[in-house]
Amino acid sequence: MFLRRSVTLAMSLKNYSSEAKNLVAVAVNNQTGVATVTLQRPPVNSLNLELLNELSSALTELEEKKARGIILKSSSDSVFSAGLDIHEFSNTEEGRLKKFWTALQDVWIKLYGHSAPTVACINGHAPAGGCLLALSCEYRVMLKQKTIGLNETKLGIVAPLWFIASMENVIGRRLTELSLTTGKMYTTEEALKIGLIDEIAEDTNDAVSKSENFLKLFQNISPFARSQTKKFIRGNTVQSLVKTREADLKAFIDDITSEKVQKGLKVYMESLKKGK
Numbered sequence: 680m681f682l683r684r685s686v687t688l689a690m691s692l693k694n695y696s697s698e699a700k701n702l703v704a705v706a707v708n709n710q711t712g713v714a715t716v717t718l719q720r721p722p723v724n725s726l727n728l729e730l731l732n733e734l735s736s737a738l739t740e741l742e743e744k745k746a747r748g749i750i751l752k753s754s755s756d757s758v759f760s761a762g763l764d765i766h767e768f769s770n771t772e773e774g775r776l777k778k779f780w781t782a783l784q785d786v787w788i789k790l791y792g793h794s795a796p797t798v799a800c801i802n803g804h805a806p807a808g809g810c811l812l813a814l815s816c817e818y819r820v821m822l823k824q825k826t827i828g829l830n831e832t833k834l835g836i837v838a839p840l841w842f843i844a845s846m847e848n849v850i851g852r853r854l855t856e857l858s859l860t861t862g863k864m865y866t867t868e869e870a871l872k873i874g875l876i877d878e879i880a881e882d883t884n885d886a887v888s889k890s891e892n893f894l895k896l897f898q899n900i901s902p903f904a905r906s907q908t909k910k911f912i913r914g915n916t917v918q919s920l921v922k923t924r925e926a927d928l929k930a931f932i933d934d935i936t937s938e939k940v941q942k943g944l945k946v947y948m949e950s951l952k953k954g955k
């Protein structure tokens with residue numbers, strides 16, 4: 680029985696970041712063991728180093744505590760996540776850039792391969808890194824009238840292979856190629872049509888309830904059998920990054936610090952501001 684009453688475990692009170700802020704809240708329903716992980720970095724939940732570190736620690740803790748399900752959502756119902764914080768790219772101090780990319784790799788490895796069933800409750804726009812988080816989950820419920828996609832080429836950057844694999848494993852190679860090369864952002868309705876998301880929700884409450892319903896499918900399934908099956912299906916994709924982490928980090932640093940990419944990102948950020 681899924682009860683609405685949820686308890687906030689000690690972990691949600693923990694401050695994982697060095698920025699004295701809680702950028703990720705974790706609430707675990709003590710009846711069902713389902714954890715709701717809420718991204719809360721206004722205005723757009725852009726993923727900076729501190730948020731990624733908090734998310735990474737939360738995922739580890741939920742692995743250790745054997746959560747029965749994870750619902751990943753945003754505290755805002757306008758933006759799920761605007762993707763990677765572009766300010767992290769303009770701070771080209773190599774130490775922080777390395778920590779930032781390593782934290783993103785960690786989050787993806789932990790989320791993509793998590794033992795618990797995972798649902799992205801996409802209660803807002805989800806470009807680029809926001810779409811990556813959603814693709815890393817096993818099921819996607821999205822609010823109507825939002826957008827989602829891997830739009831990296833529009834910023835003049837190249838999505839790494841593991842971003843591409845995450846999408847390819849959901850919608851197939853042909854559509855992934857078209858989507859990424861054009862930097863296509865899909866509306867909720869278009870995303871449903873191509874299988875990029877699984878369900879449309881009217882509002883955040885509806886999205887959470889649909890996410891919970893998906894997790895109910897596993898109530899009578901052995902957690903061991905379920906998670907081993909997931910591991911068999913996802914293991915190769917995860918391992919392909921685990922084995923190449925250093926090279927992937929180097930490619931990121933080389934690419935992002937190049938003069939051409941830096942110029943392009945500056946123009947993109949200005950266009951975002953002008954779009955207001």
Ligand SMILES: CCCCCCCCCCC/C=C/C(=O)SCCNC(=O)CCNC(=O)[C@H](O)C(C)(C)COP(=O)(O)OP(=O)(O)OC[C@H]1O[C@@H](n2cnc3c(N)ncnc32)[C@H](O)[C@@H]1OP(=O)(O)O
Nearest residue numbers: 725761762763764765766804806807808837930931934951
């Ligand atoms: C050879 C191979 C090697 C591989 C090498 C690797 C290369 C690197 C790969 C990197 C992969 C990158 C992944 C990413 O995630 S990049 C980020 C992409 N994100 C976007 O393009 C989203 C941009 N934002 C938006 O479209 C809108 O903001 C959004 C629809 C999300 C919300 O719109 P809304 O109108 O609600 O809000 P505003 O646009 O007014 O934004 C509010 C403020 O937030 C700032 N903002 C927005 N997005 C970001 C962001 N991603 N990072 C930082 N800041 C962001 C925006 O500028 C506004 O700020 P101000 O209020 O100060 O103006």
